Amino acid sequence: MGLWEGRGKVVATGIGTSPTARRWDEKPETSMGALTIIAIRKAIADAGISPDEIDGMVLTPESTTGVSNDPNTPPPQGWEQHFKMASFPQAGITRGDIDWILLNMPELKNVTFMMNGPICMSVSFVAAAEAVARGLTKTCLVVRGWHNLAGRYYVGVGASALNTASGRGKYGSIWGMPACGTTAMVFEEYCRKYGKSHDQMANFVVTERQNGLMNPDGYYSQHRPEMITVEDYLTARWIAKPANIYDNDLPIMAALAVVFTTPERARNHKQKPVYILSHGQTRPESQGVAPTLEQWEQSTDRMGRILYEGAGVGPDDLAFENMYDGFTLFHQFHLEGLRFAARGEKRGYALDLYETDISIEGPNPVSPSGGNNGNGRTRWWNHRDSILQLQGRSPSQIKKKAEIGVSGAPMPDACDALIWSATVPV
Amino acid sequence: MSYLPLLSNLQAGSGIDLPFTVPSRRNYWTQAGCRYRRLLPLTAEIGRWYWVRFRRSTKTGKAGSSWLTLEAKGTKDMPKQSPIPNPVDKPFYDACNEERLVVQYCANCLRHQFPPRPSCSRCGNDAVEWRQLSGRGRIISRVVVHDTPTSSLIPGQPFNVAAIALDEEPEVIMLSHLPGTPVDQVPIGAAVEVIFETTPATGQKVPEWRVIG
Numbered sequence: 001m002g003l004w005e006g007r008g009k010v011v012a013t014g015i016g017t018s019p020t021a022r023r024w025d026e027k028p029e030t031s032m033g034a035l036t037i038i039a040i041r042k043a044i045a046d047a048g049i050s051p052d053e054i055d056g057m058v059l060t061p062e063s064t065t066g067v068s069n070d071p072n073t074p075p076p077q078g079w080e081q082h083f084k085m086a087s088f089p090q091a092g093i094t095r096g097d098i099d100w101i102l103l104n105m106p107e108l109k110n111v112t113f114m115m116n117g118p119i120c121m122s123v124s125f126v127a128a129a130e131a132v133a134r135g136l137t138k139t140c141l142v143v144r145g146w147h148n149l150a151g152r153y154y155v156g157v158g159a160s161a162l163n164t165a166s167g168r169g170k171y172g173s174i175w176g177m178p179a180c181g182t183t184a185m186v187f188e189e190y191c192r193k194y195g196k197s198h199d200q201m202a203n204f205v206v207t208e209r210q211n212g213l214m215n216p217d218g219y220y221s222q223h224r225p226e227m228i229t230v231e232d233y234l235t236a237r238w239i240a241k242p243a244n245i246y247d248n249d250l251p252i253m254a255a256l257a258v259v260f261t262t263p264e265r266a267r268n269h270k271q272k273p274v275y276i277l278s279h280g281q282t283r284p285e286s287q288g289v290a291p292t293l294e295q296w297e298q299s300t301d302r303m304g305r306i307l308y309e310g311a312g313v314g315p316d317d318l319a320f321e322n323m324y325d326g327f328t329l330f331h332q333f334h335l336e337g338l339r340f341a342a343r344g345e346k347r348g349y350a351l352d353l354y355e356t357d358i359s360i361e362g363p364n365p366v367s368p369s370g371g372n373n374g375n376g377r378t379r380w381w382n383h384r385d386s387i388l389q390l391q392g393r394s395p396s397q398i399k400k401k402a403e404i405g406v407s408g409a410p411m412p413d414a415c416d417a418l419i420w421s422a423t424v425p426v
Numbered sequence: 427m428s429y430l431p432l433l434s435n436l437q438a439g440s441g442i443d444l445p446f447t448v449p450s451r452r453n454y455w456t457q458a459g460c461r462y463r464r465l466l467p468l469t470a471e472i473g474r475w476y477w478v479r480f481r482r483s484t485k486t487g488k489a490g491s492s493w494l495t496l497e498a499k500g501t502k503d504m505p506k507q508s509p510i511p512n513p514v515d516k517p518f519y520d521a522c523n524e525e526r527l528v529v530q531y532c533a534n535c536l537r538h539q540f541p542p543r544p545s546c547s548r549c550g551n552d553a554v555e556w557r558q559l560s561g562r563g564r565i566i567s568r569v570v571v572h573d574t575p576t577s578s579l580i581p582g583q584p585f586n587v588a589a590i591a592l593d594e595e596p597e598v599i600m601l602s603h604l605p606g607t608p609v610d611q612v613p614i615g616a617a618v619e620v621i622f623e624t625t626p627a628t629g630q631k632v633p634e635w636r637v638i639g
Contacts, residue, residue, distance in 0.1 A: 288599025
C-alpha cells in the first residue's frame with residue numbers, strides 16, 4: 001500500500017461553525033439549512049478568500065441520526081419566502097442538499113465539483129481530500145449540518161411506536177435496544193476480557209466536558225455551561241446498562257464548513273494550512289445482528305495500520321487523538337487501534353490511561369475537542385479541533401507541541417479517519 | 427448481606443413497606459458490593475419475577491437505623507413488535523413459524539450470516555442458501571435496558587437484552603430477552619437454546635432464547 005498518493009497535496013484552512021441549538025424552533029432563520037449557510041460564509045471569511053474561488057463542494061446530506069420528517073412532507077408555511085426551493089421538499093430542513101445551498105448562496109457561482117459523502121462528515125472529509133489530491137477541485141468546501149426536531153428523539157414515536165416492524169431495523173428493534181445498546185454490549189465484553197469497569201470511564205467523560213466547555217462554539221458552552229463531576233457520572237441513570245446518560249451524546253442543531261485546497265493556493269489563505277497525510281476507511285463485516293469484541297478490535301487495528309502506513313508516521317508521532325466519542329463506550333476501541341499512548345500494550349489499556357492525566361495540559365491529550373459529549377452531537381467537533389490544534393488556535397489548545405494528530409468517526413467498524421499535520425514530514 | 431429472604435412474603439403485584447434495621451450509614455456504604463447505586467436495581471424471584479427497588483425512606487428511625495421501602499412491580503410483559511417479512515427474509519420467518527431456526531450460508535466463504543441479505547455480505551455471492559441450525563448457543567454479553575425507544579416494551583423496563591453467539595458459528599449474533607432470567611443477572615457464557623415466541627400483532631413467531639443447564 002505505501003504512502004498515500006495524496007500525502008501533502010491537500011490542506012485545510014478556513015473553518016466556519018454555526019450557532020447551536022437544542023431543537024429547531026421552526027423558524028426559517030434557525031433551520032439546519034440556514035445554519036449551514038452561516039457556517040459556509042464563516043469558513044470562506046476565515047480562509048480570507050472570495051466565494052468565487054470555491055469550485056467544489058462535498059456535503060453529507062443526512063442531517064440527523066434520529067427522527068426526520070417524511071421526505072415528502074412540505075416545508076413549514078412561509079419557508080419559500082425565505083429560501084429558494086430545491087426539488088427535494090425537505091432540503092434545508094431535515095436534509096442537506098448541494099442544489100439547495102447553491103440556489104440560496106448565489107455568491108457560490110463557480111462550484112462545478114459536487115459530491116455527497118453519506119452518513120458521516122468523515123466520509124465527506126475523505127472524499128474532499130481525494131478530490132483535491134486528484135485535481136478534481138482546487139478549493140473545496142466540506143459541509144455538514146445537523147437538525148433536531150421537537151419532541152423526544154425517536155423514543156416512542158415513528159417506527160418505535162408501531163406494533164409491527166419493517167425494514168432492517170426489525171432484526172434488532174423488536175428487542176427494544178436503544179441506540180447505545182450495541183456499543184454497551186461490546187463494552188461489556190471488553191470489560192470482562194480485560195478486567196475493567198464502567199467506573200473507569202468517569203475521568204474521560206468529565207475531561208471531555210471540561211474540554212468542550214472551553215469551546216465557545218459548542219452547545220454546552222453556549223446553552224448549558226455546567227461542569228459534570230465524577231460523582232455525577234457514577235450515579236447517572238442507566239440507558240442500557242452499562243451505558244448511562246452521559247455515555248450518550250445530546251442531539252443538537254449545528255453546522256460546520258471547512259475549506260480544503262492545495263498547498264500552493266493556501267499561500268493566499270489567511271489561516272495556516274493543515275496537511276492531510278493519509279486517510280483510512282473501514283466497513284463492517286458483521287455476520288450477526290450485532291458486532292463482537294473481536295470484530296471491533298480487528299477493524300480498529302486495521303484502521304491504525306492503514307493510517308500509519310499511508311502517512312508514514314507512527315503512534316509516537318501523535319500529539320493528540322480526536323477519535324469519535326458518541327458513544328463514549330467505544331472511544332477506547334479507536335484509541336487502542338491507533339495504539340495511542342500505548343506503552344507496549346496492544347489492547348485493554350485505554351481505561352487505565354483514562355485514569356491518568358488525559359487533559360490538554362498532560363502528556364497524552366485524549367479527545368481535546370471534547371467531542372460530541374463535550375459539545376453536542378455532530379460527529380465533526382473532533383475533526384474541526386484537529387485542524388484548529390495544528391493551526392495553534394484551538395480553544396482547548398494542548399500544552400505540548402501539536403505537530404501531528406488524528407481524528408475519525410463514527411463506529412469502530414465503520415469509520416473514516418484522517419491523519420493531520422502542521423507540516424509534511426520528510 | 428442479602429435481602430432476598432425478606433421478599434418471600436410478597437405477593438404478585440403488591441407493594442409493601444418493611445421496617446428493618448440497616449447497618450450504620452458508614453458501614454452500609456463501605457461494605458463490598460453495597461455501594462448505593464449498586465443496590466439499585468435488585469431483583470428476586472418469588473414464584474414469578476418482580477422488579478424490586480430499595481430506596482431510602484423519608485421515614486427515618488432512630489440514629490443508626492433507617493427504613494427501606496420495597497416496591498414490587500408486576501410480572502414482565504414483553505410484547506414484541508411483529509416483524510413484517512419481505513421477499514429476502516421470508517424463508518427465515520416462515521421457518522420461525524414452524525419453530526425451526528434457519529440462517530443464510532455462503533458456500534464460497536463457508537460462513538453463515540444473519541440478518542438475511544440478498545447476497546453474501548463478504549463476497550457478494552447471491553446464491554446464499556438457507557441452513558437449519560441446532561438452535562443452541564451461548565450468551566456472550568448483555569445490557570439492561572432502562573430507556574427503550576420501543577413503545578410496547580416501555581412498561582416492562584428494565585429488561586435484559588443478551589447477545590447470543592450461535593454454536594455453529596459464534597460470529598453470528600442474535601438478540602434475546604432471555605425470558606426466565608432475572609433482570610441484571612444474566613449468566614455470561616451460559617448455554618442457551620432457542621424457543622419461539624408469538625408476537626401479538628400478526629402472530630408471527632420470532633426466535634427467543636432460554637438458559638439451559
